Amino acid sequence: MSRVKGDEKLWAILNDKLDMLRGTERLPEAIRVAEAALDLAKRAFTADHANIALSLEKLGQLHDQAGDRAAARPYLLRAHAVLTNGESPDRRAIYRSARRLAFLAENAGDAREAITYYEMAIEAGRDLPDVPYSELGTILNNIALLYRKSGPRQAAEPYYLQALDIYEKQLGPEHIDVASVLNNLAVFYTNERRFHEAERTHLRALAIRENAYPAAHPDVAQSKCNLAVVYHSLGDYARASELYRASLQAWEEAAAGPTADYEIVSSNYADLLRSLGQAKQAHQIEERARKKRRS
Numbered sequence: 001m002s003r004v005k006g007d008e009k010l011w012a013i014l015n016d017k018l019d020m021l022r023g024t025e026r027l028p029e030a031i032r033v034a035e036a037a038l039d040l041a042k043r044a045f046t047a048d049h050a051n052i053a054l055s056l057e058k059l060g061q062l063h064d065q066a067g068d069r070a071a072a073r074p075y076l077l078r079a080h081a082v083l084t085n086g087e088s089p090d091r092r093a094i095y096r097s098a099r100r101l102a103f104l105a106e107n108a109g110d111a112r113e114a115i116t117y118y119e120m121a122i123e124a125g126r127d128l129p130d131v132p133y134s135e136l137g138t139i140l141n142n143i144a145l146l147y148r149k150s151g152p153r154q155a156a157e158p159y160y161l162q163a164l165d166i167y168e169k170q171l172g173p174e175h176i177d178v179a180s181v182l183n184n185l186a187v188f189y190t191n192e193r194r195f196h197e198a199e200r201t202h203l204r205a206l207a208i209r210e211n212a213y214p215a216a217h218p219d220v221a222q223s224k225c226n227l228a229v230v231y232h233s234l235g236d237y238a239r240a241s242e243l244y245r246a247s248l249q250a251w252e253e254a255a256a257g258p259t260a261d262y263e264i265v266s267s268n269y270a271d272l273l274r275s276l277g278q279a280k281q282a283h284q285i286e287e288r289a290r291k292k293r294r295s
Contacts, residue, residue, distance in 0.1 A: 007044035011037055011051070018058065027066045034059040050090060053082040057097065069104055076101055095124035095131065099139070106142070111150035118143045133170040134177075137163045141184060148188065160185040179208035179219070187226060195234050202227040216253035218261070224250065225265045232272055244269035248285075252292060263289050 014037040021030035038055040045051045060075030080097045083090060102117035118139050125131045125139070140163035144156035164181045171177055182205035189198035206223040213220050228243035244265060251262040266289035270282035 007040050011040040011044055011055075014040065015054075015058070018062075022062060022065070027062060031059070031062045031066070034062055048082055048086045050083070050086070050093070053079040053093065053097075056082065061100075064104070069107065073101075073104055076104065091124045091127050095121050095128060098124060099135075102139075102142075106146065111146045115143055115146050118146075133166050137166050137177075137181070140166070141181070144184070144188070148191070153188075153192065156188055157185075160188060174208055174211065176208060176212045176219070179205040179212075179223075182208070183223060183226065186230075190226070190230055190233070193233070195230050198230045199227070199234075202230060216250050218251070218254055218256070218259070221247045221250035221254065221265070222261065225261070225268065228265075229268060232268065237272060237276060240272055241269070244272065248289075260293075263293060265289075 014033055018030045018033040018037060021027075021033060034055070038059055041049075041052050041055040056075045056079035060072040060079060063069070063072035063075065076097065080094070080101055083093050083097055098117045098121035102114045102121060105111075105114035105117060122136065122139055122143075125136050140159045144159040144163070147153060147156040147159070160181065164178070164185060167175065167178045167181050182201050186198045186201035186205060189195070189201060202223060206220070206227060209217070209219045209223050224243045224247040228240045228247060231237075231240035231243065247265045248262070248269065251259070251265065266285050270285045273279070273282035273285065
């Protein structure tokens with residue numbers, strides 16, 4: 001048996017061992033084995049071989065699992081470069097690698113790099129027939145949120161619309177997951193002061209949720225509050241007040257009890273009441289919310 005063939009066999013043995021060590025949380029030992037496997041891979045395979053990328057990726061994942069993302073990043077970047085520069089790029093491996101790098105960049109606070117890798121993942125994932133629609137939808141939503149946080153905010157809209165299109169095609173227009181995307185899109189419109197578009201979108205999300213859930217459901221309460229914010233911003237205080245009250249009631253009757261969102265609704269409603277000169281009622285609303293949250 002040639003030296004190269006022997007190295008390939010030993011590399012496979014080491015990979016099985018490090019997978020076992022990783023599965024039992026013996027990470028320092030797994031990292032040492034992964035480093036040895038990477039050295040073997042460099043001898044046994046060409047520089048653009050998929051097994052080089054796999055060894056780099058596994059070593060990066062182990063450092064990430066051990067909580068050292070700074071150490072993980074260079075290995076994962078090198079693995080991604082091998083995957084994308086090969087003669088026959090593996091779209092599934094690129095999709096997986098790009099998602100992981102996007103997640104690392106997002107957690108490191110590098111929005112631009114995260115967006116770049118998320119977009120790579122979307123491009124690769126669209127070519128894979130068995131990638132769950134929910135994964136693509138989540139990536140699109142993540143990109144939109146990153147644009148909303150880091151700008152330009154207007155760039156978020158097409159990603160929300162793409163996510164909405166995916167969910168509607170996969171689940172139908174009345175599914176509760178479609179309502180979640182609609183809610184995110186409508187909040188975006190509200191923040192952009194596109195209130196009439198926000199109103200239409202929130203109304204559709206609310207209708208889906210009311211059809212799917214009982215009145216005292218957190219998602220129904222959320223939609224009613226978000227729609228109230230739109231009417232509040234438009235100066236339609238009567239409709240805003242009605243929806244704030246309905247949202248508060250839903251939170252109070254929800255099985256899980258009021259959450260932090262309940263206090264947000266209370267604060268918004270109290271602000272509206274104060275603007276109408278009803279300071280005493282506003283104070284009562286806030287006091288009731290504090291007592292409900294403590295109980």
